[in-house]
């Protein structure tokens with residue numbers, strides 16, 4: 001059995017590793033467009049900041065590790081076309097300067113991932129990395145950005161976009177000593193959480209010297225006039241129609257991703273949410289012997305069904321399912337809850353499940369309750385307050401979503417994971433409060449913060465039912 005995985009990142013490599021694990025006799029080839037298989041692109045901000053000193057440290061596994069696991073790597077090789085009927089993959093060198101080659105497969109896993117969204121404003125394409133204007137997704141993008149940082153020694157940067165990558169990069173570039181302006185067209189930063197928590201993220205950025213301009217839409221990046229101290233000018237407009245201009249030496253555009261589906265679609269694959277490849281929960285595309293996984297496919301969400309939620313955690317799990325099934329398995333992807341966490345300087349913001357409006361759109365009758373609790377007993381030094389937002393279904397008391405914000409030492413990530421586990425298993429908010437969680441004063445409270453949040457929700461909903469609020 002020859003399995004070919006296209007894409008050398010989280011999904012493709014997970015599929016290849018799992019195939020070798022379940023069928024040690026499987027012949028496995030990974031076709032990767034670049035020379036950096038199995039790199040943790042999630043770690044790029046920490047290499048840019050200098051906290052991770054060498055780019056090589058970002059490798060989950062080295063090329064030798066991968067080869068030792070039994071896979072053949074075809075690096076700097078791009079898959080161009082699939083002949084579905086003949087089970088053949090046409091590849092060329094990524095630079096396109098050498099000939100075509102045909103690779104036969106028995107099973108194919110497509111893990112072509114996502115590419116950055118390129119907003120249609122002037123200057124993005126014409127100036128490019130050589131002109132100090134960068135996108136950020138791949139190791140190639142990272143090297144280009146590092147070249148600008150090291151050779152041009154920029155003193156200032158404008159970051160377009162305040163999603164989680166934009167925020168991580170605001171942290172990274174500030175840590176490197178740049179003066180950062182962050183521009184976001186929506187009314188608040190980190191729009192994946194409620195504005196009440198986005199405001200706290202905003203305050204953390206501002207407190208660290210980042211100029212945050214929300215409700216501000218960029219429409220052009222231009223070369224500065226000769227003699228001006230900075231290299232670039234960013235032109236934007238506020239929601240009220242006021243023009244805004246900022247000068248900077250470097251511009252980073254991080255406004256989201258879109259699925260890379262050309263290879264699959266040209267072979268006849270169907271697409272679903274946000275144009276991502278449609279797959280079933282066994283990661284089958286519907287084309288014979290062809291699976292797909294990761295940022296290029298739709299995501300099955302446990303509460304709302306089909307959506308598009310490109311995340312590394314999901315890509316690993318889907319890739320593993322695809323690899324196992326390519327070897328004859330029948331495993332199903334259990335589904336995502338969109339669980340995510342981001343560190344912004346000394347704070348962290350996290351969410352899992354649904355926010356109020358998402359739950360309402362999915363047919364629930366949601367109630368969202370804000371509360372706060374200490375991460376551990378306040379009498380023990382170093383405690384931090386956690387801001388919480390719990391969303392539950394009014395009628396059934398089912399937990400639908402949780403959002404947290406607090407100090408990075410307040411176990412925000414692991415506390416959101418408790419909530420994710422509860423939602424995954426369709427628990428009620430009351431049942432979450434009954435869980436037997438650990439306690440010692442320096443690390444927690446007899447009622448963990450997450451249980452305090454659950455109890456606050458129940459109290460408010462009961463009070464409302466009695467008409468006492």
Ligand SMILES: Cc1cc2nc3c(=O)[nH]c(=O)nc-3n(C[C@H](O)[C@H](O)[C@H](O)COP(=O)(O)OP(=O)(O)OC[C@H]3O[C@@H](n4cnc5c(N)ncnc54)[C@H](O)[C@@H]3O)c2cc1C
Pocket residue numbers: 006007008009010011012031032033034041042043044045077078079080111112113114115136137138165260263293294295296310311312313314315
């Ligand atoms: C800066 C940054 C930080 C992030 N942080 C987090 C985080 O903290 N947590 C989290 O869960 N997620 C995070 N993510 C998202 C996460 O990295 C992605 O969800 C994940 O990498 C998706 O993996 P993938 O294999 O599906 O696709 P990708 O990582 O996009 O990889 C696809 C690969 O396929 C290759 N390819 C595409 N087409 C072809 C072709 N025709 N032939 C050969 N090769 C091809 C591409 O070159 C690419 O290497 C972050 C992403 C970035 C950029």
